[in-house]
Amino acid sequence: MNFEQLATIITDTHQQLQQSAVKAVNQRLTVRNWLIGFYIVEFEQNGEDRATYGEQLLKNLEQRINQKALSVTLFQWSRKFYLLYPRFNLLIKHSFMLICETPSHKLIVNEEKQIYETLSHKLQNIENEDNDENIPAEKLLSSISFSHFIELMKIDNPVKRLYYEMLTIQTGLSVRELKRQIDALSYERIGLSGDMEHALTTIQQKIHPQTVTDTVKDDYFFEFLNIPQQRVLLLKESELETLLLDHLRDFIIELGNGFCFEARQKRILIGDEYFFIDMVFYHRILKAHILLEVKISPFDHAHVSQLYSYLNYYKAEVMEPDDNPPIGILLVTNKNDALVQYATAGMDEQIFVSKYKLQLPTEQQLKDLILKTIRQ
Structure with a gap:
């Protein structure tokens, strides 16, 4: 040997x-x-x-x-x-x-x-x-x-x-x-x-x-053995973000309504710096890209600014002549709370609500999914 x-x-x-x-x-x-x-x-x-x-x-x-x-x-x-x-x-x-x-x-x-x-x-x-x-x-x-x-x-x-x-x-x-x-x-x-x-x-x-690892994270498993769950078994922020993205991708695709998954951690070049968009979909009915960003941290206005820079990039560099402007979805979660915010690249709010929002998951649906994932 x-x-x-x-x-x-x-x-x-x-x-x-x-x-x-x-x-x-x-x-x-x-x-x-x-x-x-x-x-x-x-x-x-x-x-x-x-x-x-x-x-x-x-x-x-x-x-x-x-x-x-x-x-x-x-x-x-x-x-x-x-x-x-x-x-x-x-x-x-x-x-x-x-x-x-x-x-x-x-x-x-x-x-x-x-x-x-x-x-x-x-x-x-x-x-x-x-x-x-x-x-x-x-x-x-x-x-x-x-x-x-x-x-x-x-x-x-x-x-x-x-x-x-x-x-x-x-x-x-x-x-x-x-x-x-x-x-x-x-x-x-x-x-x-x-x-x-x-x-x-x-x-x-x-x-x-x-x-x-899946098994030993089970509450019943630990309670039966009378062992407290150790902090090392709690999800790291990066693991929670990955889990959320997995659930969101499956959730949005299973909604149907024209969603097509395009990319995860999509790399784009703005100026001389690379950025990564958490998830990109294309909506074939709306004929628009949907950019989704997840933040495991308290809400910061910088998150919104970053998402708008991605939307402007897509509008200038990726959008085809017969496409509609891209839409952004910002999901922010911190502990037991969640915030969902839609962002548009200069689109009129009334048009967004009347034409686009009907085809997209509601803020409450996304918020419920986030909180359900965190509490699992």
């Missing part, structure tokens, strides 16, 4: 075991949440004092347990998870039995032991819906994290949910990418396609698989 081979072996070992560790944590997290849902539903149906708590059960549970990771929101998702995926019962029974074998469990009083024995019996007899029309429970548990399941549970149509389960397993979707596929109506577009197999292949080729 030479030095390069040593380095390769160590790297491969690290990556494989890191992935295995993350996968193991995700599986335990999913099992825990299914069992929590099972316990809650069992109490709601058969609990001795269930009438005392009624609709306040989950809130009272949160206050009584008093652990950050065990909240009303988690209890609500766990209950829904159990009800939507009862076929996990036999798979999870093994984990339940392991809990019963722990030293601390063996010390509990006889009355509580009887409760566990009753739960174990009921767990065994839950109606199993794992048929040929469903993805096997083992495959779901080994391939999909609980954060993925949350997005899947938001889908009421079981066939549609099955499609996104399959897409997640086949392509290794990150949670963010799964949300994007759902928002982009991937399922509906497949159904409308004349060649469904080709359409699915095209969608799969555009998907970037989830990485270990």
Whole structure:
């Protein structure tokens, strides 16, 4: 073995075991949440004092347990998870039995032991819906994290949910990418396609698989392990800018309405200095270029001046005789706020509002997208 081979072996070992560790944590997290849902539903149906708590059960549970990771929101998702995926019962029974074998469990009083024995019996007899029309429970548990399941549970149509389960397993979707596929109506577009197999292949080729880093940025992952998210895991400004531009490009293209993507970080020469425009589109209906600038910082009037210099450059150097003047969109975001401003190269405001603005995303649409991206 030479030095390069040593380095390769160590790297491969690290990556494989890191992935295995993350996968193991995700599986335990999913099992825990299914069992929590099972316990809650069992109490709601058969609990001795269930009438005392009624609709306040989950809130009272949160206050009584008093652990950050065990909240009303988690209890609500766990209950829904159990009800939507009862076929996990036999798979999870093994984990339940392991809990019963722990030293601390063996010390509990006889009355509580009887409760566990009753739960174990009921767990065994839950109606199993794992048929040929469903993805096997083992495959779901080994391939999909609980954060993925949350997005899947938001889908009421079981066939549609099955499609996104399959897409997640086949392509290794990150949670963010799964949300994007759902928002982009991937399922509906497949159904409308004349060649469904080709359409699915095209969608799969555009998907970037989830990485270990994607997984460990998950809030549920850290709360389950009782580890605070470290500052090193927060997005750097350059990463946030890249993420915003990715989302904006996809968002604008999926709006349709004539948008054609031309360039990202478009280099232009003004005087003897090069500048880079974050994103350039051409709108075939408006017959005008759309220049988009993103600033991860507090608003500064210099941002507007810079955008106007780009618009004037396009108007003088790029615009064809039958083109309309270019339009600029300035997006400024700082922490939890966002500002969206349109800019025109000397165009009459009334003409812009009546003719152009109808074809463009609204300021509120863009602002909502920015804030959604920041908070993910």
